[in-house]
Amino acid sequence: MKKGFIFILITATLFMSTFLQAEEKGGFVPCLASCLIGPRVGLELNENKDIQQTEWIMLGGQLIAAAPVIGQIAATGTRAYNAYVMGGEKNGLEGALASFFLGSRVGNELDTRKIRTIEWLQLVPCICIYPAIAIPLQAYNGKTMTEIEVEEGLRK
DSSP, X not given: OHHHHHHHHHHHHXXXXXXXXXXXXXXXXXXXXXXXXXXXXXXXXXTTOOOOHHHHHHHHHHHHTTSTTHHHHHHHHHHHHHHIIIIIHHXXXXXXXXXXXXXXXXXXXXXXXXOOHHHHGGGSTTTTHHHHHHHHXXXXXXXXXXXXXXXXXXXX
16 A cells, blocks of 8 residues: 555656756656666657646556556556557557657657667666666656657657
8 A cells, every 4th residue: 555655656656747847958767767767768858748638548547557456457467558649659560669668759760860879778688777876867857758769769
């Protein structure tokens, strides 16, 4: 019960702060968005791109995940729906799979940007802790996805 309350409190903070976000890049909100929603969300919040409706739905499914059985079904279902809408409709099966396993915006941008090495590392057991810390820190420090695209040569 305590973990669920803390998660709901953090999610409510994220939801409210996206409406109050300043013109300044970086900070707590992009960092939290990268942690809770997906690796590119915080980086793109720094470019003043909003969180998509399907990403909010997916986050809601993660809130329900604490409930036994039905919660896991809801969490997986909302994640699959988000993967289909964000990645599958635009980039087919590859986009849907990338959205489901790596983050919704990874699959959505698959036709214009390559997948970062650090995003691939999310799939490797034990090593996945590094991207879980490094990507939100990049968002916290004000990096944008466009800057990273140029630095890492991700443009297709």
